[in-house]
Amino acid sequence: MKKADMITGVVLLALSGFAIQETWRMPASATFGPGPAFLPFWLAVILAIFATILFVSAWRRPATEEDHHSIFPGKTALIAITLVMVGLGLYIFLIEVVGYLADTFLFIVFLMKAVEREKWPLTLMVAVCTTALLFITFQFLLKITLPSNMFGF
């Protein structure tokens, strides 16, 4: 955690520096009170102070046994996590191209086959049931127009 906290501190410090620099470009107030840059500027200053405290206290703290372990899980776990996020990203990216129905169906199939390595029958059953359930609830019960593809579904 020691090293992680130090890195976090530096990242947050950079973030606050960036925010402060952004607030310089905001225009002055048109009322008798503070303008648009007021709150973000002071928030960034407070963030910088907190980040420094985080960094310094982590730096001065003696390293414990725990600090030598990485905070992140092993390789297999990271692959699984990445797969889920890549799948989710593709799902969102493709939803207006492929259409809600097909996209949701494919996403669930992907999650269960590629990530969980399930058998086909269960995968298909879950994919069809979930997609149908969501589609019926949102499109028909709540009358929300879900994204559709060029063929209209």
Add this chain to the structure above:
Amino acid sequence: MYNIFDNMIMGFQVATSWENLLFCFIGVLIGTLIGVLPGIGPTTGIAILIPVTFGMSATTAIITMAGVYYGAMYGGSTTSILINLPGESASVVTMLDGYQMAKKGRPGPALGMAALSSFIAGTFSIIMLTLLAPPLAGYAVSFGPPEYFCLTFMGLTLVSALGGDNPLKAYISSVLGLLISCIGIDAISGVSRFTYDNMNLLDGVGFIGMAIGLFAVAEILENMEAPIKQVFSDAKLGFLSLFPNKQDWKDSFGAIWRGSFLGFFIGILPGSGATLCSFIAYAVEKKLSKHPEKFGTGVIEGVAAPEGANNAAAGGGMVPLLTLGIPSGGATAVMLGALMIHGLRPGPMLFTTNPEFVWGLIASMYIGNVLLVILNMPLIGIWVQLLKVPYKVLMPLILTIAATGIFATDNNIFDMWIMFFFGVVGYLMRKLGFPEAPMVLALVLGRMVEMSLRQSLTISHGSLSIFFTRPISGVIMTVALISLFSPLFPILWRKYKGRRSVA
């Protein structure tokens, strides 16, 4: 003393007509469904219903819409407790302990307590509404910009109560949340900040997308670390174990009442909203508790207090709407618009010009609350069965239902990307030991904090004394400052003692 007894009899006569009873039931049923679904909350639910209510009389229409409003408050807790997916914004806090209870095999008592606490608090707030609505109209407008700032600032100082064991990280998390709330067009000057010409960011970062990302998606990612297993320990699902036991009641009794009280009186203030009420109720409960360290590990008070508060807030929100025609938040604003379409003009005259409408609505709220308990208690038995579904099946379901619900709130795909982004951020925060709840609270409060702060400083021409010289704001500010520096007291005390022992 205007004649409450006669009025209530008249109200119940109106509310118990078969038509009004039926639509009250339909309203709470739809409300429960909307509450259970992530993303879409009471505001969207009522807006969807407006066209349907055109054919009805004004009284039936408002009874239906009010049913959706408090029905959603009931339903919102369900997915929060079961799968760490907030049904709507007011039930984010319920997740903190509710989900932990479910993980430990006690989903039944958590859901049961959520429903019963909601019922008690809901009924309490309707009784208060019945007895005190006109006198409370004055209280509803007694908060000016400085008071609102102090209230929201106090809410922010309580965030250390939402974090883990490291107050510094909780504060960093909330400062980040506040910074995120600055993204978008500034509501006073109209300047766009941190948007980089992205049209979708003009509206700011969507709260619900962020909350679902930080909680539900991050939770899934964390569960992916180990080979897929059953996340929930074997729940005892015998009939009796579905309900809170004697000890649960003893633990929750005070929390329910404090939650009801806070929820009602903060909920009255226009613009405050049920989410703020539930956050404050939870934080207060933790500060008062004999075992604050157990909060966040699945204590039942952590479910009872916010659930009571958000339901009481729903009742409190009706006070300024009915007495002054001023909506207290998004959901009541939509209801106000609907009333105007029906030719009713809510305002101070409503109690005298349309008594059958006002008292009919109030009476229907009593009935609706009873209907909700009758509806929800048997559902608990069904909901907990959901946890028997293998996690490998549940995981895709949670992800897709979250994504769809987020899309449905605004019909905007960008909100799904917000969820995606904060899913990654939430996972990193968990690994680095930063609590997510303060960031979410800060985003909810951010716009109110900034608006009221700048309004106050405009009134005072920049002087900070405005926060201390007015009685209400002065008191709240003092409490807030004590709360802000309270984590320092033990440290200073130890140093002081250490120095003395050396000397």
Add this chain to the structure above:
Amino acid sequence: MKTLSRLSVLFLVVLFVAIGAGNALAAGPYPTKPITMIIHAGAGGGSDIFARTLSAAFDKEKLLPQPIIVENKPGGSGAIAFAYVAGKKKDPYYLLTAVTSFMTTPLMGITPVGLKDFTPIANFAFDEYMLMVNPKSKYKSVKEIVADAKANPKKITVGGTQLGSSDSVCAYLIEKAAGVQFNFIVFNGGGEVNAALLGGHIDIAVSNPGEALELFKAGKVKLLGVFSDKRLPGAPDVPTLKEQGVDVTYQQNRGLVAPADIPADAKKTLEEAFAKYMKTDTFKKYLADNMLSAAWMDGETFGKWLDKENARYAVIVKDMGLIKKK
């Protein structure tokens, strides 16, 4: 092999369900699906009531085969809503409420979108404005306010919404005509301004009748003056500002625009439907309830009127010091 065939069968089933749903939205003459009307301000305000009354009347009287759905997109002096609708170029299924801020916000340089990004559809009415105070206020007339403002410059607080909105222009016009300076406080919407006035947190509020009439009837607020030329029929005891020696009149239009380059037939359909709406009882009742005066303009007339007003506001906004340097 077996699983693969099962997969294809299931996929076909999903496809069929989907296509069935898709066909429900079959093509035909405009409008074939609900029209979304974006309100540039929050729920419960003047524009909100205007839009929701209109949407309800369309539903009730079936003025169009499809309903008009109302959606609030408040914030940023309306810029959020303007940008949103401008982005729907060529799409006749979006409408936008257009009042003063429709001109002032682009003039202030908040948003790159402007008149060129929209098709004017119709104007319906002019909105009156009034100056009100808390009944406990020490001010009994506009004259007293002006006198006090001269004695204590920048001290009197005036509540309103978004800089550049009608109420802020009203306050500015008084400032200019009387040679005084107020302290203008921005709130999120008319409801919040009213709450602040009732609670005594601001000295004066500028409001339109739709938002404050009920409070006035109940004696919760006091009207000191109206911005119209003549006294209003709904409040004959309240003098105009002119009568009180402050030479200011102000009216706000209530119109609708659509994104740029929408099909001509869609524009015509909309204009005709709105012309019919002007004649409904709902609209007449709306005018009476909210003390508005009817003022019909079709798309072309409205467009010319907008250009003319835009030039006038360009001067006002510049004077108010609201133009931002880029």
